[in-house]
Amino acid sequence: MFARSTEWIEERLGLRPVAARVLDHPVPKYVTWLHCFGGLTFFTFLILVVTGVLMAFFYVPTPDHAHDSVQWFQQTVPFGTIIRNLHRWSAYTMVVLVFLHMLRVLVHGAYRKPREMNWVVGVVLLLTTLVFAFTGYLLPWDQKAYWATNVGINIAASTPILGSFLAGFLRGGPTLGALTLLRFYALHVFALPLVLVGGLLFHFSMVRKQGIARPL
């Protein structure tokens, strides 16, 4: 159906050899199903991006509107419940999968030379995922979200020396309110995606460059 269109583009850009080089990559014999956790984590991230971008069309990050806009999205907008729950369950699954992925790398000893840098990037990605989960949890702005974030910020406040600064930074002031919601939202939809996508580029290109580690 699109044969002529693809030929038209191919004639001008010549992308087929590039695609072949990227996709037709030999996979070593010792790869097992356990090696899928990384890719599955990325898969959940893609679902989170799609559903998250859609919800950004309907969500209002202010204390007087956040809860109402979420309720309205779920009850009135078609497929609202499905989309929000896809986001929620993908988020839970992503956290679980990213830990399983780390466990696999640990057990296989795949973090050893020459892959130490990729391990470090992986840890950054893991922490970013956890901050994603923490910031996203506040956004529905219900009792559970409010008090869970309260506890989370109190945990940050117990850090030696820097504690009160960290808590004030996370809250955006002395009270958990409008600025807290807004900065969690900004982190969740603007800052963290940039960090995560940047880290993923490093992570994936290093895997490609170094290949998959041999089993022990």
Add this chain to the structure above:
Amino acid sequence: MRFLGKLLRRGAYQPTLPGLQVPRRAHRAAGDKGDGARGGRPGLRLVTESISRRTFLSGTLAWITAAIVSAVGAPVATALIWPAFQKSKGDWSPVARLDNPGPNQADLSAVDKPILTHFTALVQDAYLEAAPQNMPVFVVNHGKGQFTIFDVRCTHLGCPVNWDQKTKKFYSPCHDGVFDSEGRVLAGPPPRPLDRYEFKVEKGVLYAGKLFKVDDSLRRVTS
């Protein structure tokens, strides 16, 4: 798969399109002592085109990917375009008390003279059940309880029109649109007469209802 294909197929290898190839039945050529002799209906034999493991897997992968994309994409696309199909419900909003106007209400006693005023409509704005919205209008009292409530927005691009009492015309400040006292287009680019609101008078209070469009002979064209 390849073994089966080679076993059943006759003829030279032909490269196939990526995707799943369904085995198909073909008539046996005359005098062919092919596999049809082994069973099944006489005169027919199973012919398959061999596909490589790679082709099979990439085809399967493409179909699974398409299924996942549509499973996630269909709800997302539906939710995204759904607001475009929502219509405003429209309810009656008080404009002014006629005999004894309130402090912020216009005096509408002058007959056949458009008075610029506004009313507050409580509209459903997504999750806000009753969001107050200010609606500027020209109200014309025709006497005997008859009113016309004009939307102030020019039907060209929505600039608020002005009433000129001397020439008895509405003028749009943007592109020289001119309307007569009944809202008909006299000059300029506006495509139709000024839009109007439904009106009703109840217990001495003028109410504005739904906004509607009229054609050149001032007949209502939208419900």
